[in-house]
Amino acid sequence: MNLDFRSEARRTRRMSSTAHDGRTGVMSYTFKLGRVMVALFILAIWISASASGMLPGPVEVITYVMSMDPKEVCPQVLRTLYNSVTGFSLSFLISMVLGLLSHKYSFVRGFSEALSEIFNSTSALVWSLVLVATLGVLSPLPPILVVAAVTLPHVLTATISALSSADPSLLEAxxxxxxxxxxxxxxxxxxxxxxxxxxxxxxxLGTALRISVVAEAFGSSGGVGYMIIRSYNLADASGVLAWSTILVLLVLGLDQLILKPMERRARRWLE
Structure with missing residues (x-):
């Protein structure tokens, strides 16, 4: 009797596991299908726009990218990465300091929340124009400071919320x-x-990369954003889309190859 019961239990667990694996496989397939459909949808819009003469076509832009000199592309990409990472690191450091103090002092928490609200209400364009007018076009600081100013409210708010989410029962223990x-x-x-x-x-950091390009377009002598606005001023539509494509690939590559695995590992570490 007990043997039959254990056999039935094992059979039930196997059936449940198989059903769960089947559902997971279907969900994974539909998830990937959804991502592919987005890519095809964007590509269809691009092809339609190029057919009407509004934009260069995908083949023309890819050919343009392949013809670009790596000695020209790499320094601009590295400069944008430097501006983005440095600006984000600055905002993260400030957020951690204010977050730690906010955890202990209510005055600092009120100050941090007010600072976050003010910075969140100021656009990247305003920061770019003010900092370029103050520091000059040739200064390397405006793109870095614009990234720090724009990302600060998001990182600061998340830091304060994260530090306030501790389990009260663990604290009591x-x-x-x-x-x-x-x-x-x-x-x-x-x-x-x-x-x-x-x-x-x-x-x-993903936001930092996009904001860095805006800052470089308005107040920098290099970077992907500078190259985009330079191509635009030269009426080089293929150049604009080529540098824009490089930016998209840069953001996607950084997110999928570095940031997403780091986030997944952090979640597993807590478990």
Whole structure:
């Protein structure tokens, strides 16, 4: 009787596992199909626009990209990456300092939230024009500072929320065994906030790349954004789309190859 019961239980678990694997396989297939459909939809719009003479076609732009000198492309891409990563690192550092202080002092939390609201209400264009007028077109600082200013409210808000999301029962457990406030922070608050901080970093760094291009277009002597606006001023439509394509591939590559795996690893680390 017991043997029959255990056999039936094992058979039920196998059937459940098979059904779950089947559902997961179908969901994975439909998910990938949805991503492919988006790419095909964008490509169809591009081909339609090029057929009417509004834009150069995909083949023409790809040919243009293939003909570009790597010695010209690589320095511009690296400069944009430098501006983006440096500006984002600055905003992340400021966010961490204000987030840590906000966790302890309500005054700093009020200050941080007000600062975030003001910076969030100011567009990248305004920051670009003000900083270029202040520091000059030839200064390397405007793109970096624009990225820092635009990403700061998002990263700061996420940091404060992450540091406030610790499980109260875990905090109480630390206190019950005589733990200090520093023990609460380093043993509970900071580890539990890692996944949220990783997600915020992924979104923030992707935003930084896009914002850096805007800042370079208005106040820089190099970078992908500078090359886009330079091609536009020369009425080189293929050049504009070629550099735009390079930017899209750069953002997608950074997100899929570096940022997304880092976010996934941070979530597994907490588990």
């Amino acid at each position: 630390v206190r019950s065994i005589g733990g200090k406030p520093s023990d609460e922070f380093f043993e509970v608050v900071l580890p539990s906030s890692v996944p949220l901080l990783a997600s915020a970093s992924r979104v923030g």
